[in-house]
Amino acid sequence: MRAVRRFTFRPEDYRASFSTSATKCKMRMPVTGACRLARASSLVRWTSSRIAGRGLLSARAYSSKPLSFSQGPEDPPLLTHTIPEHFASIVSAHGDRPAVVARAPTALSSASTTPITTELSYYDLDVLSNSLAHGLRSLGVRKGDRLAVSLGNGAEFAALTYAAFKLGAVLVPLNPGFNAKQVAAALRHLGVEVLVIGKVTDLPYKPGRGRSNLELLRALVPDLEKGSVESEAVPSLRTVVAVDNLAFHPQVEFGRYRALTRYEELLAGGRGSVVPDEALRADETINIQFTSGTTSQAKAAMLTHTSVLNNGHLIARRMGLVPGDRIVVPPPLFHCFGCVLGYMATATTGAGILFPSPAFDPAATVRMVAEYDATGLYGVSTMFVAVLEALASGAGGVRQGEMPRGLRKGIAAGSSVPESLMRRLYETVGLEELVICYGMTETSPVSCMTAPGDPFEKRTGSVGRVMPHTKVKIVDPGDRGRVVERGERGELAAAGYLVMKGYWGDEEKTAEVRVEDEEGTVWMYSGDEAVMDEEGYVEITGRIKDLIIRxxxxxxxxxxxxxxxxxxxxxxxxxxxxxxxxxxxxxxxxxxxxxxxxxxxxxxxxxxxxxxxxxxxxxxxxxxxxxxxxxxxxxxxxxxxxxxxxxxxxxxxxxxxxxxxxx
Structure with missing residues (x-):
């Protein structure tokens, strides 16, 4: 028996999920006669001159070999409405289908204990996010305000995401593992007024053994006993909403801190449709993602309705997601992998997303895959290695050979995936349709991706081909005006709807990587070294800064x-x-x-x-x-x-x- 916490609403309580001004959803028609890089040798010289004329390479790069430039297809057309408008159409078509299933551990949980499970249909998610949106509005959250959320994967984060989008507020997901200085710096940089945070932060690989956030909150708001929030560390901060996950960590006590607003108070605002203060536009910033910071301080990338919605939609199309899919997603929602490749991809198709734990737990992951007869599994390389180890040891009560037969789909991303690991995932887990995505936070994030029908050697040895409505080129790192020949290594750059608007409050850093060419095309330079083959498949060979010169x-x-x-x-x-x-x-x-x-x-x-x-x-x-x-x-x-x-x-x-x- 599973302990299941359900949100249910009577049909008569349900109202339209989102309303706005008299705007209608429109679909952009395909552009006809789009210029593509010709492969026929007789056209190479003509193509080279055309590309040179478009600012893609210098005249001295004139060559008889194909160049490392590729443009994705124009089909399917880009979605031109906002995220809430598209979500309303999904709720209308798939309201009774499972949208979110989230599990959280009990204190000191193990394979033998029963986690707490929350299940939301698309109707439930819609109404719950309406309630939260009204509650946030009562706190003064308006269109354009930055709403910071520091939570692990769960139903609360999933519902808050759409609550923010419906208001037109800018969702700012924070890593729950941040310390007080990191949280304060992020909030201060963005001028955040409202922070939603868990009273406890769950830790990867340590279910039920989380970190109390009391000291972090005291660093932000020294006097938590007062009835209001006063913060010298973050002068803009005026409200802290605390999500009560103490059921999983009962050793922590928060009851007497009057400066904190309880998450449950947000649910009292009503269930009716949400009308934003101003009409929403698809080109407006809706999400600010902090970059990973592998080589430097993290930066705040501004993403729009158009970029986030379409990237999730096109990822789902290429990997073949359908409404009946149940996808287990351990990667965190505070990162593009979890929120776009995971949540937005499933939500744009009516599929279900399953969160096995607030933070990564390999035993909980294999258990959820087995118990919910999952059809897909996501992860970075280290997560997949841990899943294979869990299956080998029987952690979670599931062993090799006991995974569902329908488990075929998946995404590997976030770091390089060795071919030997891919083979083990095919053979041991059954992920025969596993695909690899490549991208960066600044491109919303995916620009290249393999497809289930690609040859095996391409699915294991490359990151696939360019996505629809996207351009990719590989240039000489020392001369970005020169596109290198196919087979030659260089720096990868991407262009299209997916490119960020810029880094919040940092025009100098934005100008270094987001460059407009003479034709008006905006290119995002990745810093990644890559090579493109004759068929347009891209292989990432490393970070340019990581290159060793011996x-x-x-x-x-x-x-x-x-x-x-x-x-x-x-x-x-x-x-x-x-x-x-x-x-x-x-x-x-x-x-x-x-x-x-x-x-x-x-x-x-x-x-x-x-x-x-x-x-x-x-x-x-x-x-x-x-x-x-x-x-x-x-x-x-x-x-x-x-x-x-x-x-x-x-x-x-x-x-x-x-x-x-x-x-």
């Missing part, structure tokens, strides 16, 4: 990582450049060993993985200059909220450890 030779970390990932005893690996007095840089490999193994020099009775064995493996499979000079053992990588490894921190760690050896 004695004048360029070394691509991903090549070494993919090699070591196939070595027995290696669970994860990340390769970085380490300063070298003679060569400039040398190769350093940070290795996480598998369970039952230990790194050379570590304590324990497990089988030993030696540094020489690591070097020998690379030397056997790759060129000698790719062999790591330094091998470091590490238990856990420093990562961004989305699961990307922060290589700049690994480089700092390498310098520190090597400095200690010299001393």
């Amino acid at each position: 004695g004048g030779e360029n070394i691509h970390p991903l090549e070494v990582e993919n090699c070591l990932f196939q070595m027995e005893g290696v669970k994860e690996v990340s390769v970085v450049g380490v300063p070298d007095e003679r060569l400039g840089e040398s190769v350093g490999a940070f290795v996480v060993v598998k369970k039952g193994w230990k790194g050379e020099g570590e304590d324990g009775d497990e089988e030993v993985l030696t540094r020489d064995a690591v070097r020998a493996w690379v030397g056997e499979h790759l060129s000698s200059h790719l062999v790591p000079k330094h091998v470091f053992w590490i238990d856990e990588y420093p990562k961004t909220p989305s699961g990307k490894i922060q290589k700049f921190k690994l480089r700092d760690m390498a310098k520190e450890m090597l400095g200690e050896k010299k001393d």
